[in-house]
Amino acid sequence: MLPIGSVVTLVNGSQKLMILNIGQIIKQNEKDVYFDYSAAPYPVGLDTQEQVYYFNRDNVSEVVFQGFQDEDGKHFGDLYEQWIEETKDEIQRGKVKNDTDIF
Numbered sequence: 131m132l133p134i135g136s137v138v139t140l141v142n143g144s145q146k147l148m149i150l151n152i153g154q155i156i157k158q159n160e161k162d163v164y165f166d167y168s169a170a171p172y173p174v175g176l177d178t179q180e181q182v183y184y185f186n187r188d189n190v191s192e193v194v195f196q197g198f199q200d201e202d203g204k205h206f207g208d209l210y211e212q213w214i215e216e217t218k219d220e221i222q223r224g225k226v227k228n229d230t231d232i233f
Contacts, residue, residue, distance in 0.1 A: 156184065
């Protein structure tokens, strides 16, 4: 898992995105789903009038910059992976519509 603050580009994407959150649960097609990451455009950041971007680790093409991570961040990553395994029958990973149209 990439830490918050990391800047990435997505498969078939050209816009750099800065990761804001990990493991966001949202509604998609009337069901609760989770995405590995939510992000805002870089270098502009979050504009409350704009959409937040949701995607998963397999949608990442390039890590342009890796954000700060310490032992707390690593521990959180371990807990997140454990949560995914424990809840796999209850909540599904969200699906990106396609690589150029992130949620």
